[in-house]
Amino acid sequence: MIRVLGMMSGTSLDGVDAAMIDTDGRRIAGFGRAGFRPYSDNESAVLHAALGAWPDEAGVAEAAEISVAGHAALAADFPEAELIGYHGQTLAHDPKGRGTHQAGNGAALAHATGRPVVWDFRHEDVRRGGEGAPLVPFFHWACADWAAGQGLLPRAPVAFLNLGGVGNISWVDPRAPAPEAAGACLAFDTGPANAPINDLMRARRRLAQDRGGALAGSGRADMDIVAAFLRHPYFQRPPPKSLDRDQFSMLPDAVAGLADADAAATLVAALAGAVAAGWRWLPTPPETLLVCGGGRHNAAIMAALNAALETSVQPVEAAGLDGDMLEAQAFGWLAVRVLRGLPISGPMTTGVPEPVCGGRISHPRRPGRGGDIFRQQA
Ligand SMILES: Nc1ncnc2c1ncn2[C@@H]1O[C@H](COP(=O)(O)OP(=O)(O)OP(=O)(O)O)[C@@H](O)[C@H]1O
Numbered sequence: 001m002i003r004v005l006g007m008m009s010g011t012s013l014d015g016v017d018a019a020m021i022d023t024d025g026r027r028i029a030g031f032g033r034a035g036f037r038p039y040s041d042n043e044s045a046v047l048h049a050a051l052g053a054w055p056d057e058a059g060v061a062e063a064a065e066i067s068v069a070g071h072a073a074l075a076a077d078f079p080e081a082e083l084i085g086y087h088g089q090t091l092a093h094d095p096k097g098r099g100t101h102q103a104g105n106g107a108a109l110a111h112a113t114g115r116p117v118v119w120d121f122r123h124e125d126v127r128r129g130g131e132g133a134p135l136v137p138f139f140h141w142a143c144a145d146w147a148a149g150q151g152l153l154p155r156a157p158v159a160f161l162n163l164g165g166v167g168n169i170s171w172v173d174p175r176a177p178a179p180e181a182a183g184a185c186l187a188f189d190t191g192p193a194n195a196p197i198n199d200l201m202r203a204r205r206r207l208a209q210d211r212g213g214a215l216a217g218s219g220r221a222d223m224d225i226v227a228a229f230l231r232h233p234y235f236q237r238p239p240p241k242s243l244d245r246d247q248f249s250m251l252p253d254a255v256a257g258l259a260d261a262d263a264a265a266t267l268v269a270a271l272a273g274a275v276a277a278g279w280r281w282l283p284t285p286p287e288t289l290l291v292c293g294g295g296r297h298n299a300a301i302m303a304a305l306n307a308a309l310e311t312s313v314q315p316v317e318a319a320g321l322d323g324d325m326l327e328a329q330a331f332g333w334l335a336v337r338v339l340r341g342l343p344i345s346g347p348m349t350t351g352v353p354e355p356v357c358g359g360r361i362s363h364p365r366r367p368g369r370g371g372d373i374f375r376q377q378a
């Protein structure tokens with residue numbers, strides 16, 4: 001078993017999540033402490049300005065420095081970690097074109113923390129023809145396996161919906177022997193989630209988010225706009241498929257003429273409509289949809305999902321999991337899989353032709369505690 005710290009800074013650009021998890025890269029042995037370090041207004045502004053940039057373009061070096069410094073500061077609170085899984089900051093994602101770009105530097109983080117760092121999780125998948133995203137589905141399979149083992153969920157297919165800046169859904173069957181086994185997982189990005197809502201709040205109210213969904217809850221969705229949005233070819237395309245943060249620029253444009261509350265309500269209805277549009281791709285309709293990520297704190301989103309779907313929609317806490325830390329835990333679990341040479345994606349999650357391991361491992365110049373886990377490998 002390895003005590004690993006997973007670290008994630010997602011597309012909503014609000015800060016860095018960190019969570020400890022004990023795992024052999026297959027089963028989850030236990031969850032540990034977690035932490036969050038928000039980006040300052042200045043850091044967030046630099047990251048926002050760099051969105052869309054590819055390596056060596058303007059603003060990327062500064063964004064990478066902010067990423068490494070923010071992660072190193074938070075990792076210092078977790079001296080018990082033998083290994084760190086570091087996602088980096090996605091600035092651009094175009095898997096069928098220019099590739100995928102996570103700003104950051106795992107070698108610099110290894111040096112700063114004295115711990116080995118697994119990073120650059122997405123490139124190898126893209127290089128081999130995959131979407132490079134979503135990568136959390138194999139971990140969702142492990143969560144379903146863990147929850148079934150704890151008696152918190154039946155050992156049956158279940159779906160996880162992650163609502164960060166972008167939404168992604170994983171259908172998983174914990175009766176399968178491993179996440180890469182045939183029939184174990186099917187996953188894809190559903191559509192925009194919190195990113196357009198945050199952008200609306202920032203532009204119109206100078207706020208970072210619609211806290212609790214209060215504004216959206218007081219408005220009325222324009223269903224003509226939602227219907228037009230759902231005619232986008234993305235929703236007709238079968239998985240695998242993944243999205244860049246700002247791929248649906250027509251959505252903010254379409255709500256530009258609406259009052260604030262109605263605009264927020266329309267974005268929420270579009271989010272739920274996109275999830276419902278993806279439902280047909282799931283191998284079987286799951287009895288439960290477990291919602292994780294910040295969007296589950298938005299009551300208007302949860303109500304819209306309940307209205308749009310004929311299934312039990314619940315926060316992932318119903319299965320004993322921490323919905324704010326699931327992605328950070330995922331990149332800890334995936335880091336151990338990289339260390340052990342186990343696949344982190346496959347045909348049914350990213351569309352890569354064969355299951356692929358990927359990831360890079362960087363060692364600190366002066367090894368700290370991490371040396372032990374490499375001796376365990378031998
Ligand atoms: N109390 C709340 N009320 C409403 N919305 C919230 C609340 N808490 C979080 N959110 C929303 O969730 C977002 C953060 O979600 P999360 O941390 O899951 O995203 P992320 O990890 O950055 O993105 P991604 O999963 O796309 O990589 C916030 O930016 C906000 O939009």
Ligand SMILES: CC(=O)N[C@H]1[C@@H]2OC[C@@H](O2)[C@@H](O)[C@@H]1O[C@H](C)C(=O)O
Pocket residue numbers: 010011090093100132133134135136137164165166167168189242243327
């Ligand atoms: C390229 C990239 O960073 N994509 C993110 C983003 O945020 C949500 C969705 O789009 C998902 O595809 C992915 O994140 C999660 C952690 C994933 O890879 O599963």
